[in-house]
Amino acid sequence: MLTLRFSALPAVEARADLPNQAARSCESTPWPPADSTGRHTTTRNHPLGLAWLAGSGHGDPGSLPLKRETFLTTALLLPALFATACALNPATGRRQISLIGESQEIRMGTEADREISADMGIYQDPALAKAVADMGKRLAAGSERQDLPWSFKIVDEPVVNAFALPGGYIYVTRGILASLNSHGELAAVLGHEIGHVTARHSVNQMSKAQLAGLGLNLGTALNPSVARYAGLAGKGSALIFLKFGRDDERQADDLGLRYMRRAGFTGESMLEVFRMLAATGGGSSQIPGWLSTHPNPGDREERILGQISQAPAALPQDTVWLRLLEGLVFADDPRQGFFRGNRFLHPDLAFRIDFPSGWETANTRSNVSALHPEGKSVIELALAPQETPTAAATQFFSATEVQRGPSRWTSISGMTTVSASFRAGKGDEAIAGLVAFVALGDQVIRLLGATPASDWPAREATMVAALASFAHLTDARDLGVAPFRLTLTPVGAATTLAEFHRAHPSTVTLDTVARINHLQPDSRIRRGILIKRVIGGP
Known part of the structure; x- marks a missing residue:
């Protein structure tokens, strides 16, 4: 007691x-x-x-x-x-x-699932999504918590990662799928995440x-x-507690291997995933990479090897799995916006805007922003939920303590605009800025520049110029930009990966091609096997 x-x-x-x-x-x-x-x-x-x-x-x-x-x-x-x-x-x-x-665990997962699906976006590929969901349910059926409302989704993120929420909500990024070479490797990733749920690691930490x-x-x-x-x-202590420790990772590895075996897979695929993850870099501006959220226990390969009854054998190439990856978007998708220098271009929404040179820029699913090097001033672009610029401006200026100043524009680049300067807060915490709501097709774009009120005289001209640069994107090449995508090419004759890359070039580096194929540049590859390549891109 x-x-x-x-x-x-x-x-x-x-x-x-x-x-x-x-x-x-x-x-x-x-x-x-x-x-x-x-x-x-x-x-x-x-x-x-x-x-x-x-x-x-x-x-x-x-x-x-x-x-x-x-x-x-x-x-x-x-x-x-x-x-x-x-x-x-x-x-x-x-x-x-x-x-x-x-019941509370499931409710928490359900609520968080809605947020994650909206914030990260669900990758649209019915065949690949079905393969992931079918594998997840097959593994979960052999777990100790098979009655949970298990859900398995692909999030539209380029980083290599997978994660689990309480209640049985599992996510894999399209980035990690591009680096997997077989159904067995998919089972290893999903089994590990299922292990976090069945061991109730998140619930225990909370x-x-x-x-x-x-x-x-x-x-x-x-x-x-x-x-x-x-x-x-x-809040701070909860964040610390919710970070999985190395003991949790060992436990998830062990449980993942258990569920793989019950589903008919062997441990060799899990070892291959470990090696792939060790060769993978960090995360993106959106979410962290695998090793940031899954600390390496340090001996995971040795531990799994000790649980495999026989020496690992080379597995035949899983061409059925590889065919599912044909056309998978690779790396950042420029259709969702990309930077060329300090200019941001969005092909799908057909606009561009110039941010100040030297400011730190970021593009997320919810907004595009630029932060002054001193960290006190920001320019942000986001979609407004209202149907008209007038309605959006009315909502913005209805907020408590937001004081509306003089109007600036009624049109930007020929687009109907409602704009005004503003001031909010009091004393040393007061901020000042400029906001513009622009009608772009059937969307309303909110352009905002804000800074401490004391800095407004020095920042005003820069922010005005940035917001005024918002314009239609008309260049056909930019409007038609294509994302990087995976494609498969059979090896015609035995060779090295480097020689194959010279004969069948990708739009990414040889090292990247080697990583997603689990090879080295000088690895010998035999005739007839499929090699993942990357084509397209801005």
Whole structure:
């Protein structure tokens, strides 16, 4: 049983190590007790769940004085809490802290899935999407949590990564699919992510984050005087706790291998994925790469080799899988916008805009922006949800503390525009800027430049010039720009990859071609096999 010593310590110090104490207590005590049938209790439909979490986590609990009687009550409630929150995980065979029941876990995943699908975009390729979903469901059917509403999607991101949300929502990027050479390798990636879900790694980490704010949470329930601070505690610690550790990665590897074997695959494909990931770079401006979110335990190849009963054998080329990759968009898709110097061009929406030279630019699915080197001034372009520039401007200036200044333009490059300068905030925190809402076809584009009010005289001319440069894209070459795409070419005669590349050039480097084929430039390739190449591009 967890014992708290608070007689000589302030309340915040007594609860500072609660997550670790709780985890150790959970692992070392006989919770959960067995019921009359000998089965262990679980946290499915846990009465505390997210309703208990609602008051937790954002701020510095150390800055919030709790009454002594509140903390005493907290201490008295802990044993009962851990009696139900320490659950045996059927996938791992280990006890773990779990304050979030399965129904809440699924609800969290469902809500996050909507955001991810909107923010990252779902890659549109029905045949490839079906292959991924079918493989995922095949693996999940052999897991200990086969009744979850499993979902497997391809997100439209070029970075090499895959990730899982609570409740069974799994995502692979089109970038990682381009680097896979077989159904077995796909099974290795999906099996690993399924392992994170069945081991409840995210839920376990969120439960620890709840415990980090335990005093504040129960204090909120018992003492209304701290309720107004409930929205300020735990966000930073939750982010730390939700980062998977090396032990989680080892566990996901082991579970992934288990599910692969149950589905009829061997461990060789998992070893091949490990080698591919080790040769892959980092992430993009949108999301991090695999090694950023999946820390390498350091011995993963050796560990998996130790679980394979026989020496790894060379696997035949999976031409069925490779054919599914024909035409897959590779790297960043210029159809969604690209930079040429400080000019941004968007072929699909047919516009261009010039950002100030030397500013740091970024293109995401929701906006395009440029940040001044000092980091205080920004120019941003985004779609406005309203149907007309007038409606968009009305909404913008209805915000509290936003003061509308003089109008600037009624037209930019012949497009109907509603624009004005503005000022928001007070004192040293006041900002000033210029906003323009432009009708582009049936879309409304919001152009905005903002800076601290004290800097506005020095930045005004630069921001005015940038916003005024917004124009239709008319160059046929830019409008017709094509993305990089994968294509497959059979080897006519035995040769090296470097010689093949010279005879059948790609629009990317030899090193990139080698990486996506899991080869080296001087690797010998035999007649008849398929080699992935990259064609097209801006």
